[in-house]
Amino acid sequence: MLRWIIFLIVYAIIDFYAFQSFKTVAKNNWILALYWILSLLVIGNFLFHYYNFNRSDGFTVQQAFAFGFLIAFLVPKMLLLIIMFAEDIFRVPQAIYRYFTEGSSASGNYFPARRQFISKVALGLAAIPFASIIYGIYKGKYNFKVLKYTLTFNDLPDAFDGYKITQISDIHSGSFDDIEKVSYAIDLINEQASDVILFTGDMVNNKASELIPYKDIFSKLDAKDGKFSVLGNHDYGDYVTWESEEAKHQNLEELKTIQKDIGFDLLLNESRFLEKNGQRLALVGVENWGTGGFKKAGDLKKATQHIDAHDFKILMSHDPSHWEQQVIADPYHYHLTLSGHTHGMQFGIEIPGWFKWSPVKWRYKYWAGIYQEMGQYINVNRGFGYLAFPGRVGIWPEITVIELKKGAELA
Structure with a gap:
């Protein structure tokens, strides 16, 4: 009081x-x-x-x-x-x-x-x-922007030269209030005609039921090599009170089922191979792992038990602090990590390619866009949806398209 x-x-x-x-x-x-x-x-x-x-x-x-x-x-x-x-x-x-x-x-x-x-x-x-x-x-919360990057790797398998990835993150379906705007964004994602679509966590705010009104819309997402996803910290239902642990567990299982119905292959500390012309990329997906009191369910060793150290690896991990604390120094060398979580705080000032600032930079070293450390890249997606504050100012909802190229790595 x-x-x-x-x-x-x-x-x-x-x-x-x-x-x-x-x-x-x-x-x-x-x-x-x-x-x-x-x-x-x-x-x-x-x-x-x-x-x-x-x-x-x-x-x-x-x-x-x-x-x-x-x-x-x-x-x-x-x-x-x-x-x-x-x-x-x-x-x-x-x-x-x-x-x-x-x-x-x-x-x-x-x-x-x-x-x-x-x-x-x-x-x-x-x-x-x-x-x-x-x-x-x-207006700003539905001002979707397609951000395109080209990343070059000298050890990229030849068959994947020009391979396109669309990343989305932090949908937070329980926050939406305009189903037509969401449908427009799904069409915009499909227009990118990427080879694969990767979703990096926080499908809901708290409950699986939030996703049901948008189930048919997200089912329209299409990529020839499939759609893959991981869990974010909000997907576990940790931020609401449940009548029992069983009800909380059932909610998570329902969310997993809905993601499957939508067409996502949910990776729970697992890996998959994307194959093309006899060559492959290793796609690794971990559960949420974050500093600052967030759930640490991610297990890199478990997720990569079927992966060879020399495979070209793309890691999906919701919280970029995982990349900073564990991934960069891991001997397996993760060529590209895809994260979200920060939302860019949904507030800031950004001139693409020139300048970006948000108060969230004081909390997260890697908070929006592409970063490179020790020959490895991370993209921190600014998020598809929004949470708590019902809008975005200067930091717009993002659809990321990354093209992989074979060649000498950029400094």
């Missing part, structure tokens, strides 16, 4: 300062009243959904929107707070000076009036994150 009292006090302080900018610029009382009405509706809606949160059901779409709207209003207000407070750094000393030099003879309030120019600039700057977040909630 204490933390919520502190939260509301902090929120009230932020609101008070943000209101100063509106009060300076807007003289219409109806506009000022509308500010408080919207502010109270947003915080009230958030508190209502928070106190009605049922851990057995998990995070609902309605709760996600309540959280999203809170973020959409809170972030711009925090910017206004910073600017208004910075103005007060100058206003307060002036007020103190007037108090001691003019005393009771001072006319009006000791504080100098707020400057309209500063308030207008503050509101203009605050409009940028507000518009960006609102766009991210309504």
Whole structure:
């Protein structure tokens, strides 16, 4: 209870300062009243959904929107707070000076009036994150991008020169609210006409039932060499309360069955061979393995018991921290690892090929795109869906297409 009292006090302080900018610029009382009405509706809606949160059901779409709207209003207000407070750094000393030099003879309030120019600039700057977040909630989360890479290996089997892989990750089907947009993305994946489709975990938020409305849509995914998948940390149902361990286990088994019905070959610390013209690639899939309190069910040794050390290997592992902590230094040498998990935090600034930044980089060294270490590559997919915050700002949902080429490896 204490933390919520502190939260509301902090929120009230932020609101008070943000209101100063509106009060300076807007003289219409109806506009000022509308500010408080919207502010109270947003915080009230958030508190209502928070106190009605049922851990057995998990995070609902309605709760996600309540959280999203809170973020959409809170972030711009925090910017206004910073600017208004910075103005007060100058206003307060002036007020103190007037108090001691003019005393009771001072006319009006000791504080100098707020400057309209500063308030207008503050509101203009605050409009940028507000518009960006609102766009991210309504459009950005379905702003699918196809990112294409060509990776060159000197030991790639000749038959696989030009081989195309489509990777998707982090579907989080329980978060979707527009089935037509999801269907469009599936068509976009099929348009890539890749040889194989690889899914790197988190098919659902918590429960297998989330996937049922999208089962027919994902069944349309097509690649001539098949579709393969692994589990992510959310697929195990660890983030909701179950009536029994048996119910939790049954949920996981149901998810495995649905993935099979869709056409995915789910690799549970297993391997498969992709064969072409008498040559082969080893496809290795491990269960989730992650640092920072995440499940460590992945077992590389078990997954590669039928793989030769000299095989060309593609590893599917949901969490990129696995690559950093165990895979890079493994003597088996995994040529290409495909991961997801980070979502790029669904927020950041990115100019493809030039610049990318997200706060998630402080948590994960490898958080989005292609990285190379010790002659091995990893691609961290930014995710197909979204979780908790119902949108994406600057870091868009991703469909990755990787073409393998035979030749001298790039430095």
